[in-house]
Amino acid sequence: MKKIIFLICVLPLFAQAQEYIKPVEADKTRFENQAFYEVKNYTKKQSNKKQVVKNIIFMVGDGMGTSQVYAGLVANKGNLYLKTMPVAGFNKTNSADDLITDSAAGATAFAIGEKTNNGAIGVDVNGIPKKPSSRRLRKKA
Numbered sequence: 001m002k003k004i005i006f007l008i009c010v011l012p013l014f015a016q017a018q019e020y021i022k023p024v025e026a027d028k029t030r031f032e033n034q035a036f037y038e039v040k041n042y043t044k045k046q047s048n049k050k051q052v053v054k055n056i057i058f059m060v061g062d063g064m065g066t067s068q069v070y071a072g073l074v075a076n077k078g079n080l081y082l083k084t085m086p087v088a089g090f091n092k093t094n095s096a097d098d099l100i101t102d103s104a105a106g107a108t109a110f111a112i113g114e115k116t117n118n119g120a121i122g123v124d125v126n127g128i129p130k131k132p133s134s135r136r137l138r139k140k141a
Contacts, residue, residue, distance in 0.1 A: 097118060102118045
């Protein structure tokens with residue numbers, strides 16, 4: 001008798017749960033129909049003139065790896081503004097004192113061109129302050 005009462009109490013819960021279960025195809029269609037931005041195709045103008053680069057824009061996706069880029073590609077049906085950039089790079093880094101790099105050591109490595117310890121900003125492994133690479137390059141120009 002207890003089992004029958006239990007089933008009578010539990011069965012309505014299962015019936016209500018059916019309303020919350022959505023078919024996979026419905027979710028897929030809804031996902032594909034979401035409006036994301038449209039990637040425009042820009043064409044480079046060809047010129048015979050030799051141009052000198054005046055500025056370099058250095059963009060770092062802090063904490064962004066291949067998984068995040070791939071997720072963006074999937075979510076936007078393979079279209080990202082990232083794909084329109086003429087030059088892009090990828091590297092694997094670690095700080096001087098750990099396998100995992102924190103933001104301070106990562107940014108310092110980009111800025112001074114040397115690895116440093118986690119938590120260090122603008123100094124080398126020995127704690128000696130270093131000038132940013134951009135200043136050293138500017139002096140050469």
